[in-house]
Amino acid sequence: MREFKRTDRVADQLQKELAVLIQREVKDPRLGMVTVSGVEVSRDLGYADVHVTLLGEQAPERIKENLAVLKRAAGFLRSQIARRIKLRHVPELRFHYDESVVRGQRLSSLIDEAVASDRGETDDAPGVAPRDGASDDHERD
Numbered sequence: 001m002r003e004f005k006r007t008d009r010v011a012d013q014l015q016k017e018l019a020v021l022i023q024r025e026v027k028d029p030r031l032g033m034v035t036v037s038g039v040e041v042s043r044d045l046g047y048a049d050v051h052v053t054l055l056g057e058q059a060p061e062r063i064k065e066n067l068a069v070l071k072r073a074a075g076f077l078r079s080q081i082a083r084r085i086k087l088r089h090v091p092e093l094r095f096h097y098d099e100s101v102v103r104g105q106r107l108s109s110l111i112d113e114a115v116a117s118d119r120g121e122t123d124d125a126p127g128v129a130p131r132d133g134a135s136d137d138h139e140r141d
Contacts, residue, residue, distance in 0.1 A: 035052060
């Protein structure tokens with residue numbers, strides 16, 4: 001059980017360090033505003049899957065370009081991490097686009113639309129039961 005806790009601690013530290021390094025040290029102009037949304041480290045600490053999101057435009061070409069820039073910078077980022085974190089072996093970095101934020105925003109807007117359309121229908125519909133579950137017959141005096 002101990003090694004899982006260690007991998008979690010290493011992943012957390014990697015996420016913090018990578019967020020700063022990508023923002024401050026990667027000087028490629030093609031790289032947009034990248035956020036490190038999560039890091040998963042393999043049990044043997046050989047690999048770290050780094051999940052990133054992009055602020056602004058989410059076009060597939062833009063996502064591929066940003067991932068390519070990060071992949072090329074992976075060696076540099078690893079060397080910088082080795083200086084900042086005391087690890088015998090710094091995991092190999094693998095970058096992935098994290099769609100969960102975009103998917104969450106899409107679901108949230110769909111829910112908002114559904115709620116708005118429901119309100120529009122219930123306000124106009126006669127004989128609609130009150131929201132608290134009580135029927136109209138029990139409410140009248």
